[in-house]
Amino acid sequence: MTAALQIDDLTVHYATREGALQALRDVSITVPEGKIVGVVGESGCGKSTLINALLQLLPENATLPAGRITLEGEDVTHASTRRLRQMRGQEMSVIFQDPMTSLNPVLSIGRQMRDIQYRQPGNRTEKDRRSANMLGRVGIPDPVGKLSAYPHELSGGMRQRVAIAMAALMRPRVLIADEPTTALDATLEVQIIELLKEIQREIGCAILFISHHLGVIAELCDRVVVMYAGVAVEEGPVEDVFLRPGHPYTIKLIECDPGRLKVRVADLPSIPGSLPDLTDPPAGCIFQDRCERATEICATPPPRAPQRPGHWAACHHSGPEGS
Amino acid sequence: MLRYTFQRIVLALAIVFFAISALYTVMITLPGDPTTVLLGPRATAEIRADFRERMGLDNPVYVQIAQFWGRILTGDMGTDFNRNRPVAEAVLNALPHTMALVFGAIFWSATLGILLGAFSADNRGSWLDRISGVLSVAFIAAPSFVVALYSLLVFSVWLRWFPTIGAGEPGDIMSRLYHLALPSFAIGLAWVGYVARIVRASMLEALGENYIRTARAFGLPRRTVIYNYALRVAILPAVQVLGVGIGGMLSSAVFAEIVFSRPGLGSLIYDSVSGRNYPVVMGSMLVAIGFFVTCALIADLINAALDPRHRSKA
Numbered sequence: 001m002t003a004a005l006q007i008d009d010l011t012v013h014y015a016t017r018e019g020a021l022q023a024l025r026d027v028s029i030t031v032p033e034g035k036i037v038g039v040v041g042e043s044g045c046g047k048s049t050l051i052n053a054l055l056q057l058l059p060e061n062a063t064l065p066a067g068r069i070t071l072e073g074e075d076v077t078h079a080s081t082r083r084l085r086q087m088r089g090q091e092m093s094v095i096f097q098d099p100m101t102s103l104n105p106v107l108s109i110g111r112q113m114r115d116i117q118y119r120q121p122g123n124r125t126e127k128d129r130r131s132a133n134m135l136g137r138v139g140i141p142d143p144v145g146k147l148s149a150y151p152h153e154l155s156g157g158m159r160q161r162v163a164i165a166m167a168a169l170m171r172p173r174v175l176i177a178d179e180p181t182t183a184l185d186a187t188l189e190v191q192i193i194e195l196l197k198e199i200q201r202e203i204g205c206a207i208l209f210i211s212h213h214l215g216v217i218a219e220l221c222d223r224v225v226v227m228y229a230g231v232a233v234e235e236g237p238v239e240d241v242f243l244r245p246g247h248p249y250t251i252k253l254i255e256c257d258p259g260r261l262k263v264r265v266a267d268l269p270s271i272p273g274s275l276p277d278l279t280d281p282p283a284g285c286i287f288q289d290r291c292e293r294a295t296e297i298c299a300t301p302p303p304r305a306p307q308r309p310g311h312w313a314a315c316h317h318s319g320p321e322g323s
Numbered sequence: 324m325l326r327y328t329f330q331r332i333v334l335a336l337a338i339v340f341f342a343i344s345a346l347y348t349v350m351i352t353l354p355g356d357p358t359t360v361l362l363g364p365r366a367t368a369e370i371r372a373d374f375r376e377r378m379g380l381d382n383p384v385y386v387q388i389a390q391f392w393g394r395i396l397t398g399d400m401g402t403d404f405n406r407n408r409p410v411a412e413a414v415l416n417a418l419p420h421t422m423a424l425v426f427g428a429i430f431w432s433a434t435l436g437i438l439l440g441a442f443s444a445d446n447r448g449s450w451l452d453r454i455s456g457v458l459s460v461a462f463i464a465a466p467s468f469v470v471a472l473y474s475l476l477v478f479s480v481w482l483r484w485f486p487t488i489g490a491g492e493p494g495d496i497m498s499r500l501y502h503l504a505l506p507s508f509a510i511g512l513a514w515v516g517y518v519a520r521i522v523r524a525s526m527l528e529a530l531g532e533n534y535i536r537t538a539r540a541f542g543l544p545r546r547t548v549i550y551n552y553a554l555r556v557a558i559l560p561a562v563q564v565l566g567v568g569i570g571g572m573l574s575s576a577v578f579a580e581i582v583f584s585r586p587g588l589g590s591l592i593y594d595s596v597s598g599r600n601y602p603v604v605m606g607s608m609l610v611a612i613g614f615f616v617t618c619a620l621i622a623d624l625i626n627a628a629l630d631p632r633h634r635s636k637a
Contacts, residue, residue, distance in 0.1 A: 055540050088542030096540075101533040106555045106630055116541045150631040166541070 002073040004206035005031040005054075005092070005174045010067030012049050012058065012230075018279045023049040024230045025281070026066070029208070031174065036200060036207040038221035038238065040214060040253070044275050046230040047210045051094065051178050054208075056084050072173055089116050093167040097179040099159035103151040109135075109162055110147030116169055134165040137202070138195055157188040164195060171203045179211050193220055214257045218242055223310075226250045229275050231286045236311025244320060246305065246313030249287045285315065293317040331623055335616045342612050343605070344388050350604060351384055378601075391605065400609070401602030403595075410606035413591060418610055420587035423499070424579065425572045425618075427507025428514065429565055435511075436518025437561065441554055443519065444526035455519065462516030468578035471509035475582060478505055488584040506579040510572050517568065518561045526557040559630050566622020570615050588614075 012024040024046045031037045041047060052058045054069060056076060069076040071092055079087070096102040104112055113131035120127065128147055135143035138161040151159055160180060167175055177196065181189040193216060200207055211217055217224055217238065224241050226234040226249065234247040245251045252271045273290035276282055282289060284299040291298070297316045305318040362370060375381045379390055394401060400410040439459065443452045479487040485505045529535065530553050538552045577589035588611050595603035 057536065057539055085542040085544065088540055090542065094537075094540045096533060096537055098533060102537045104534040104538065104552050104556075105632055106559075107552070108631075115538075115543055115547065118543070118547075152632050163537075 002070075003030045004033045004035075004072060005029075005208060006068075006070045007050075007054075008068045008070075010050075010053060010069065011065050012046075012053055012067075013063050013065055014059070015061040015063065016279065020063075021279050022230055022281055023062075023278065024053065024067075025286075027227070027230070027232050029225050029232065029235075031206045031208050033173075033206055034200075034204050035222045036209055036220055038217035038224040039208065039210045039227055040212060040217050040224055041227035042212055042253075044229065045227040047178070047212075047227070049230075050227075051176055051210065054092065054176060055088055055094065086119070089172070090119065090170045091172050092174045092176065093170065093172040094176045094178060095160075095163050095167045095180045098183045099156055099163050100151075100183065102163060103159060105151055108148050108150055109154075113147070113166055113169060116166060120170075131165075131169065134169050135162065138162075138165045138168070138199070139191075140165070156184055157191070160184060160188075160192055161195065164192070164199065168199050168203060168205075171205070173205055175200070175205050175207045177207060177209045177211075179213075181216060182211070182213070189216065196220065214242070214254065215259045226253065229281070229286045230278060232314070233287065234311075234313040234315075236307065240308055240311045244307065244311075246307040246311070246318040246320075247287075247315045248291045248293050248317070250313070287315075327627060328624065331620050335620050338616050339609075339612055340392075343609050344392075346608055346612075347388050347391060347605060348384055350601060351387065353599075395609065400606040403600060403603045405595075405598055405600050405603070410602045413603060414588070414606045414610050417586055417588045417591045417607065418614070420585055421573070421576055421580070421589060421611075422614065423503055424507050424510065424576050424585070424587060425569055425614075427503045428511035428572050428575075429569070431508050431511030432514030432518050432568075433561070433565060435515045437522050437554075437558060439515065439519035440522025440561075441526055441550065441557070443523040444530065444553075444557075445549055447527065456523075459516035459519045462512050463520075465513065467510050467513055467575035468582060470512050471506065471579050471582040474505055474509050502583075502585075506583045506585060509582075510575040510579050513575075514565065514568050514572065517564060521561050521564055522554075522557055525560050526553055529553040529556045532556075555629070559626055562622055562626050562629065566619045566626075569618040569622075573611055573615060 007027060007029040010024055010027045011022070014021040014023055027046070027050065029037065029039070039047060039050065049058070049062075052062075053064070054076070056079070058064075064077060067077065071087060076084070076087065076092075103109075107115075110128055110131060113134075114124065114127045117127045117130065122130075128144075132143040132147055135146055140146055140158060140161050146154070146162075151162070154162065160183075164180070180196070181192050184192060196207065196209075197220065199205075209217065209221055221238050223236065224238045225232050226241065226247065228249045234241060234245065234250045236246075241250065242254060245254055249271075256269045256271060258268055271290055276286060276289060282299070283301075285291070285294070285302045288294040288298040293315075295317070300316075302314045302316050304312040304314055305316075306312050307318065362374060366374075372381075379387055382390070398411075400414065402408070403410050403413050406413075439455050443455045446452050475487060478485045486502050530549070535548060535553055538548045543552070573589070576587060577593055579585070580587040580589040581593060588607050591607045592604065592611065594600070595607065
C-alpha cells in the first residue's frame with residue numbers, strides 16, 4: 001500500500017554568504033493513508049523548510065541536493081510546474097500558522113474560496129454554494145453571509161476555521177497543518193483540534209501536523225517525528241515516544257514542556273546551549289554539544305536504534321537511562 | 324462608510340475655508356496696488372480712494388475676508404474688472420480645460436506608473452528593473468516645464484506627431500484629446516516615476532506577505548497571484564499619492580498651459596496675478612483649491628472602496 005505522503009532522505013540547503021546552510025538533512029517521514037502524523041520540534045528545527053519543500057515553494061536560494069517526496073506514489077520533487085500547481089490546494093493543501101495574516105485582506109472570503117476552485121467546472125453560484133457548504137461544516141454561523149465578509153471582520157478563531165475550510169475545500173489527500181493553533185488561545189485550540197479530527201474523518205485525508213506543542217501532538221496524532229536542527233532524531237507511535245522517549249533530545253523536550261509541571265517553579269526548565277551552526281554542523285550526532293550522554297562515539301553518525309516496534313531513536317546511547 | 328464620507332467632506336470644507344482665507348491675506352499684502360495697475364500712473368488720489376472704497380479695499384483684512392466669503396456664499400464671485408465680465412464666467416470657462424489636463428495626467432501616471440512598478444517588482448533585480456528604476460528617478464527629477472518644452476520640441480516641431488498650441492476645436496472630442504495628449508503627458512511624467520516607485524516598493528512588500536504564500540500554496544496561477552492578490556494591495560498607497568499629487572499637477576498645469584498656449588486655470592491665475600486682478604485671482608484659486616480638495620477626497624473614497632479594512636475603521 002502506498003503511503004499518502006512519503007518523504008525520503010530529504011535534504012535542503014540554503015545558499016548564504018557563510019556557505020550552504022543545511023536546513024534539512026536526510027529527513028524521512030511517512031504519512032500513511034488516513035493517519036495523522038505529528039512533527040514536533042523547537043524553532044529552527046526546519047519545520048517551515050519542510051512545508052515549503054513539500055509544496056515546492058522554497059525560496060530561490062534553496063537547493064535540494066538529495067531526497068524524494070512522493071504524494072500517493074507520484075514524485076513531487078520532479079513534477080512539472082504545471083502539475084505542481086494542480087496538486088497544490090487540490091491534492092495537498094495547507095493550513096497556515098497565523099490566521100490573521102494568511103488570508104488576503106482586500107478580497108472577500110467568498111472570492112478567495114472561489115479562486116481556489118478556478119480549475120473546477122461550474123459557475124459562480126455553484127462554487128459559492130460549495131464554499132458556503134464547507135464553511136458551514138467547519139462550524140461557521142451564517143456561512144452564506146460570511147462569503148461576502150472580509151478577513152478583518154472575523155475573529156482569530158473564525159479566520160482559522162475559514163483557513164481550514166479553504167484547505168479542506170477540494171478534499172485533498174494530504175493536509176499539512178502548520179501550527180494551526182499556535183496563534184489561538186487555549187479554549188479555541190481544543191475546538192480547532194476537534195474540528196481537524198472531524199474533517200479528517202469526513203474527507204479521509206492524511207494529515208501532517210506540525211507543532212511545537214507536545215500536548216496538541218499527543219491529543220491528535222497517531223505517530224510523531226521529533227526534529228532537531230534539520231534532522232529527524234526520533235520517530236514512533238505517539239504514546240510510545242512520549243511515555244518512553246529514546247533520544248536524549250526528546251527526553252529533554254518532554255521535561256521542558258511547561259504543561260507537565262505540577263508545582264510552581266521560579267525558572268522554567270530549559271535545555272542548556274543553543275542550536276548548532278547549520279552552515280557547519282558537527283560530524284556525527286547533531287545534538288552532541290548539548291547532550292549529557294555525549295561521548296567520543298557521538299562524533300560518528302548515530303544509528304537508528306530500535307526502541308520498541310515501529311519506534312526508533314537516532315542515538316548511540318538511546319533508551320530511558322542510556323547505554 | 325457614510326459616516327466616513329461625511330467626516331471627510333467636513334474636513335475638506337474646512338481646508339478650503341482656511342486655505343482661501345490665508346491666501347487672501349497673503350495676496351492683499353503683496354506689493355503692488357490694483358489701483359496703480361488698473362487706473363494707470365496718472366490717476367488722482369481721489370479716483371484711487373473712490374476705487375478702493377468701491378472694491379472694499381479700504382477695510383481691514385478680516386472684514387474683507389468676511390465680505391469675500393459673504394459674496395461667495397450668495398454665489399457671486401465678483402467682477403473681472405480688466406475685461407468687465409463676471410469672474411465666475413472666466414473661471415468656469417477655464418476649469419474644464421484644466422480638469423481635462425489634470426485627469427489626462429492622472430491617466431498617464433496611473434497606467435504607466437502602475438504597469439512600470441508592477442513589472443519592476445515582478446522582475447526584481449533584472450536589468451529591466453534597474454532601467455525602470457533609473458527612468459523613474461529621472462522622471463521625478465525632470466521639472467515639468469522642461470519636459471513640456473522638450474516634448475513640444477521633439478513630438479510637435481521635429482516629428483510633427485502632435486499639435487503645438489491650443490486646446491483643439493470646441494465640440495470635437497478627438498481634436499480635444501489630440502491636443503491634450505502632449506501637455507498631460509508632460510505634467511504626468513514626474514508622477515509616472517513616483518507611482519512606479521511606490522507601486523514597486525509596496526508590491527515587493529505585498530509579495531512577502533503570508534497571504535501571497537497562501538495563494539501560491541493553493542496553486543493559483545502566477546498571474547492571478549501577482550496582478551490580483553498582490554497588486555490589489557500594492558496600488559492603495561499609489562491612489563493616495565495621486566490624490567495629493569493633484570496639487571502638484573495643478574501647479575505644473577500653470578507651466579504646461581503657458582508653454583502649450585492652452586486656456587485653463589493655470590494661465591488664468593498667471594495672468595490675473597501679474598495684473599493684480601484680485602477678484603479673478605481669488606475666484607480661480609478658490610476653484611483650484613476646491614478642485615484639489617475634491618480630488619483628494621475622491622482618492623480617499625476610492626481607497627476606502629478598494630480597501631475593506633479602511634472602510635470599517637473610520
